[in-house]
């Protein structure tokens with residue numbers, strides 16, 4: 202796995218020392234809040250409703266076991282014994298004291314972690330497919346390129362003050378597990394003949410104006426990546442709007458200028474700067490690639506797993522939901538659900554973090570991943586070890602067999618934590634999960650993605666949920682808008698608003714009507730909610746959500 | 756008819772701990788909403804907010820929030836402010852945690 206170079210180490214240490222001084226000057230009154238705010242945000246420190254919040258980057262979602270243990274230590278020592286994993290492959294601590302933050306950043310630096318560029322109008326933490334380096338369907342591991350982009354963009358002078366924040370996501374497979382189409386730039390590693398290159402998308406994004414990214418280059422040779430990205434960002438820096446915060450994201454620049462004009466400007470800039478890239482970046486990339494070399498996979502016989510499956514129904518149910526195909530036949534990718542029914546999506550206690558770190562050490566070559574769907578992944582587990590892994594997860598309360606099901610909900614912190622929220626999201630997620638478990642319909646309903654945001658900023662990806670829920674404030678009361686038909690995969694689509702919003706208490710009954718209608722309408726168990734929605738269109742689902750209107754119209 | 760002024764309290768977060776705090780009539784910062792000074796006059800409310808903004812070495816993000824009189828002192832009007840008096844709804848953390856310990 203990637204290890205900090207001396208440069209990275211010195212850089213992060215210097216930033217911690219610098220921030221320690223800034224906090225001291227804030228506390229002794231020599232820095233005002235106006236002066237201090239941008240400095241703390243640059244170090245991932247927000248002020249939320251009840252407390253500060255520290256956002257720590259987990260670059261490309263990859264964690265080592267010792268890093269996970271350190272997160273557990275931080276949670277115990279300076280927070281309330283838990284952390285919140287987010288859709289941006291970050292971990293957030295919800296209760297740090299300002300006076301402790303320099304020490305926390307120091308403890309992070311001890312394990313090569315930091316909170317830099319998790320905020321501000323810069324190129325943010327690059328996110329990647331959480332199955333990277335393990336998935337059977339991948340062309341190449343996307344993380345070396347993600348790391349190259351991190352090195353190129355960190356403290357890149359031209360890109361510290363972009364018109365707005367800038368998010369890049371990358372996948373090495375055609376199956377899009379990184380929602381690349383909802384990012385400012387989305388990259389997909391592709392192969393053409395014997396050449397590796399990238400399919401480049403630009404102008405995706407959620408928030409106030411949700412847009413799906415468009416292809417700007419269908420095949421970009423590997424060596425052209427950095428100059429091309431630099432050309433895109435430079436074009437955006439030039440054409441992007443700084444007059445209006447809501448029009449400042451690159452998606453608006455691409456939308457307003459049109460993809461053709463944006464492409465032409467980018468290609469012209471690319472042609473101009475390409476000669477400046479002499480290949481040093483490719484040497485650096487080769488060095489990084491060497492650091493991401495796969496572990497020395499053990500060659501064990503998977504037969505014990507098959508035998509255990511035959512006799513253990515709990516293991517079978519869990520395996521069906523939690524395992525994904527690994528590039529080696531005798532290994533599997535394990536997704537550990539952080540969505541026990543009624544729990545807060547994405548939260549892990551310090552004990553759970555330690556269990557996961559121990560499992561990674563014992564059965565997973567010390568590697569862990571965080572998914573944008575707020576779960577934890579053991580990317581490489583020998584099949585022979587799966588019965589043991591399952592047994593230990595069961596003991597730790599981490600064996601919920603609901604990955605990909607209704608209760609595997611993405612929810613942003615909403616008004617339980619976030620200062621920008623217009624309504625709560627967490628209790629809606631908790632309520633949906635416990636309700637559908639209680640009425641026993643979750644397995645029957647099958648694959649379903651529900652995503653909930655507590656305001657229009659869409660941190661919970663509601664636009665790309667098969668069912669999206671957006672919490673709003675209507676005249677001083679929480680109100681929830683439902684969108685249908687969104688999709689965050691390679692078939693990306695923005696969900697359509699179904700109609701008027703629902704009061705807090707009406708949301709769960711409305712979703713139940715919607716899903717009972719789906720069960721009645723589907724052709725077979727094999728037709729998922731989103732497939733049925735695509736076949737039938739919104740009308741029958743809207744009728745289920747709004748039975749009164751349907752009757753009135755009849 | 757001129758629009759009636761909705762009474763306010765001055766609220767902020769503690770600079771060091773981040774906890775929600777309220778400005779009292781005697782110029783202290785309390786962690787309890789009901790100890791806040793209820794400001795029923797717009798001009799006075801603005802003055803109190805100015806004063807709070809001068810406490811930048813102790814507090815952060817001071818603003819005026821709608822409030823109403825109650826039996827034990829001012830009460831929040833909007834649900835956001837009601838949450839701020841308690842803490843999150845998924846765990847008994849924040850003020851509700853402290854309240855449970857007394």
Ligand code: HEM
Pocket residue numbers: 247249254286287288289293365368383405406407408409450612613614619620621658659660661662
């Ligand atoms: C203090 C908490 C947070 C604040 C202040 C915050 C702020 C924002 C804002 C202002 C936007 C809109 C940006 C725009 O459209 O220009 C946004 C978008 C977003 N945030 Fe957050 N956020 C917070 C927490 C989170 C969390 C917990 C997650 C992950 C679960 C997250 C992930 C995202 C994502 C995925 C987007 C939308 C996609 C896009 O940028 O196009 N944020 N956030």
Ligand code: SF4
Pocket residue numbers: 613614615616619620621622623654655656657658659660661
């Ligand atoms: S969507 Fe809104 S409420 Fe949710 S975390 Fe983002 S800014 Fe906060």
